[in-house]
Structure formats: structure tokens, C-alpha cells
Amino acid sequence: MKTRSKQLLPIAALTGLVVLSGCVTDPNSPGLEYMPDMYRSAAIEAYVDYGMDEYAFGWAEQAEQRLIQSARKPVKGSIAFQPDAKEFAMPYPYPNTPAGYEAAGRELTSPLATTKAHIEEGKAIYTQMCTQCHGEKGEGDGALSRNGHIQGIPSYSGKLKDLPVGNMYHTLTYGKGLMGSHASQLDQRDRWLVIEYIKVLQNGGELPEFDEAGNAVESASAEAGATAMND
Ligand code: HEC
Structure with a gap:
């Protein structure tokens, strides 16, 4: 019994340290983020020009963004669909x-x-x-x-x-x-x-x-x- 609690001690201490290291004095700081992807998912906004900026057409990361679906302008000459009329x-x-x-x-x-x-x-x-x-x-x-x-x-x-x-x-x-x-x-x-x-x-x-x-x-x-x- 005694030996087991002794073994657990370093683990508990390490966990405590990790948890405490998240605390910072600046109230506006989120502290240490262990898995930032979980807090900040890549939210696709409607009407955002993902990778469509001509200025950035040569950029590799913009080319990748171009594949992300977002609301686009309807093709010229499109007719609004009115199912009832x-x-x-x-x-x-x-x-x-x-x-x-x-x-x-x-x-x-x-x-x-x-x-x-x-x-x-x-x-x-x-x-x-x-x-x-x-x-x-x-x-x-x-x-x-x-x-x-x-x-x-x-x-x-x-x-x-x-x-x-x-x-x-x-x-x-x-x-x-x-x-x-x-x-x-x-x-x-x-x-x-x-x-x-x-x-x-x-x-x-x-x-x-x-x-x-x-x-x-x-x-x-x-x-x-x-x-x-x-x-
Ligand atoms: C400002 C006066 C004026 C108003 C308002 C007006 N019209 Fe006319 N309309 C005319 C005149 C003048 C003509 C003859 C045009 C010609 O043949 O040169 C005419 C011609 C027409 C003709 C015959 C067209 C053809 O192909 O020969 C129709 C049908 C007609 N009007 C329907 C209407 C309807 C329906 C309205 C209301 C929504 C209306 N008009 C409002 C002055 C008017």
C-alpha cells in the first residue's frame, strides 16, 4: 500500500504542475492552451473570400484555401429559383x-x-x-x-x-x-x-x-x- 502511493506521488506532482502552469496572472490571457485546435476550430464563414484574392494567387496556402467551400456569388445570368412561381x-x-x-x-x-x-x-x-x-x-x-x-x-x-x-x-x-x-x-x-x-x-x-x-x-x-x- 505504502509503496503504491509512493509510486503515484511523482505522477500527481506532475499533473499538478501541468494544471498550475495553465494559470497566468493576466486575466485576459487564455493561459497555456494544451490543444489549441479544440478551442479554435477552422470555422468557415459565409461570404469570406477564401483564397480568392488575386493578389495571393501564387501562394501555396491560398491555393489550398481555394478548395474550401464558402458562399460564392451566383454565376452571371443566374435566375432566382421561385418554386411557387x-x-x-x-x-x-x-x-x-x-x-x-x-x-x-x-x-x-x-x-x-x-x-x-x-x-x-x-x-x-x-x-x-x-x-x-x-x-x-x-x-x-x-x-x-x-x-x-x-x-x-x-x-x-x-x-x-x-x-x-x-x-x-x-x-x-x-x-x-x-x-x-x-x-x-x-x-x-x-x-x-x-x-x-x-x-x-x-x-x-x-x-x-x-x-x-x-x-x-x-x-x-x-x-x-x-x-x-x-x-
Ligand atoms: C399614359 C397613358 C397610358 C397608360 C397609363 C396606359 N396606356 Fe396602354 N396605351 C396607351 C397608348 C397611347 C396606346 C397606343 C400605343 C400605340 O399603338 O402607339 C396604348 C396601347 C395599349 C395596348 C395595345 C398595345 C398594342 O400592342 O397595340 C394595350 C394592350 C394597352 N395599352 C394596355 C394597357 C394597360 C393594361 C395599361 C395599364 C397597366 C395601360 N395600357 C396603361 C396609353 C396608355
């Missing part, structure tokens, strides 16, 4: 040229279904942003037309009766003649919504027939123009 997140493919206008009129269709709810939303936008020029019924007789500031606004149910939705969308995006672009005020969905209401105005303000769920039903007498807009 993919159809409204794509860039507009037609250029602001007469050929672009023609192509949009021929090819572009609305991603929205014609429903009572969409038409109502579109009407709200129209009333707020378009009546001052186009007039409540879309006859081109809004206040700015009547007081002579903007002249020659065509009527939806007259000259523009058969205007395809692709042309409407193109005009809302880029503007045309005295009508400015509305792309900064109306996002893609809003532009298609207001077009749902213009289709009603093209039809003299007459709403389509709806089923119980509020979806427009194609009547046998529906005009060819209206059919093309629904697919």
Missing part, C-alpha cells in the same frame, strides 16, 4: 424590336387560366393603373385622353379587338408609342392578370361563362381569338 420567373425572351413584337404576338400565351378570380384581380390593376388613359370600358377615353394630353388611344373592343395576348404582354413590358413600359410597376404575374381583364374589355365588357369552380367555360360560340388565349 416558376412560370413568372423566366426572363422575357423577345427583344424590343418590331420583329420581337410580331413573334410575341404569334407565339406567347398566358400561363394563367381564365378564372373569375384572375379577372377580378386584373380589373383591380386596370382600374388603378390604366383607366386614366384607356378609360373605364377601354374605349380610349380616359381623363388624359379627354383633356387632350394623350391622343389616339385605341379602343380594346374596336381597333384592338383581335389583338393577341402576346402583343399586349410585349407592349406592357416595353411600352409602345405614347404608352410607357409598365414592367417596373407590374411584375410578370400582374401583367398577365391585367391582360385577363383586357380580354373581357375586348369582348365589350362581357364576362365569359364560369363553371362552379370559377373557371371560364368555352362556349360553342366563343371567338377564335378567345380560344387561342386559353391554352
Whole structure:
């Protein structure tokens, strides 16, 4: 018994020494760090330019850092992913040229279904942003037309009766003649919504027939123009 405690004595003394050597008088000093890696792990911060500094491109340690994953800028031309609204997140493919206008009129269709709810939303936008020029019924007789500031606004149910939705969308995006672009005020969905209401105005303000769920039903007498807009 006695001999064993004698053997342990140097070990205890050594441990005590090591523990005490961690104590220092400076209260701000961490003291002796036995395993600094445990206190200071290599924390990768988001938005830190690990090894991407061109100045340090020749440095071996920077080359190694370049392999560390960190948040990077998205590739040029990346589109923010909107899982709920993919159809409204794509860039507009037609250029602001007469050929672009023609192509949009021929090819572009609305991603929205014609429903009572969409038409109502579109009407709200129209009333707020378009009546001052186009007039409540879309006859081109809004206040700015009547007081002579903007002249020659065509009527939806007259000259523009058969205007395809692709042309409407193109005009809302880029503007045309005295009508400015509305792309900064109306996002893609809003532009298609207001077009749902213009289709009603093209039809003299007459709403389509709806089923119980509020979806427009194609009547046998529906005009060819209206059919093309629904697919
Ligand atoms: C400042 C007055 C003004 C406002 C506001 C305005 N428009 Fe127009 N809009 C015009 C004029 C002028 C034209 C005729 C453009 C031309 O053909 O030169 C026009 C033409 C159009 C056309 C026919 C485009 C084509 O391709 O021929 C559509 C569709 C249209 N507007 C929709 C709208 C909608 C929807 C709004 C509201 C979001 C709106 N406009 C707001 C003045 C206006």
C-alpha cells in the first residue's frame, strides 16, 4: 500500500504542475492552451473570400484555401429559383424590336387560366393603373385622353379587338408609342392578370361563362381569338 502511493506521488506532482502552469496572472490571457485546435476550430464563414484574392494567387496556402467551400456569388445570368412561381420567373425572351413584337404576338400565351378570380384581380390593376388613359370600358377615353394630353388611344373592343395576348404582354413590358413600359410597376404575374381583364374589355365588357369552380367555360360560340388565349 505504502509503496503504491509512493509510486503515484511523482505522477500527481506532475499533473499538478501541468494544471498550475495553465494559470497566468493576466486575466485576459487564455493561459497555456494544451490543444489549441479544440478551442479554435477552422470555422468557415459565409461570404469570406477564401483564397480568392488575386493578389495571393501564387501562394501555396491560398491555393489550398481555394478548395474550401464558402458562399460564392451566383454565376452571371443566374435566375432566382421561385418554386411557387416558376412560370413568372423566366426572363422575357423577345427583344424590343418590331420583329420581337410580331413573334410575341404569334407565339406567347398566358400561363394563367381564365378564372373569375384572375379577372377580378386584373380589373383591380386596370382600374388603378390604366383607366386614366384607356378609360373605364377601354374605349380610349380616359381623363388624359379627354383633356387632350394623350391622343389616339385605341379602343380594346374596336381597333384592338383581335389583338393577341402576346402583343399586349410585349407592349406592357416595353411600352409602345405614347404608352410607357409598365414592367417596373407590374411584375410578370400582374401583367398577365391585367391582360385577363383586357380580354373581357375586348369582348365589350362581357364576362365569359364560369363553371362552379370559377373557371371560364368555352362556349360553342366563343371567338377564335378567345380560344387561342386559353391554352
Ligand atoms: C399614359 C397613358 C397610358 C397608360 C397609363 C396606359 N396606356 Fe396602354 N396605351 C396607351 C397608348 C397611347 C396606346 C397606343 C400605343 C400605340 O399603338 O402607339 C396604348 C396601347 C395599349 C395596348 C395595345 C398595345 C398594342 O400592342 O397595340 C394595350 C394592350 C394597352 N395599352 C394596355 C394597357 C394597360 C393594361 C395599361 C395599364 C397597366 C395601360 N395600357 C396603361 C396609353 C396608355
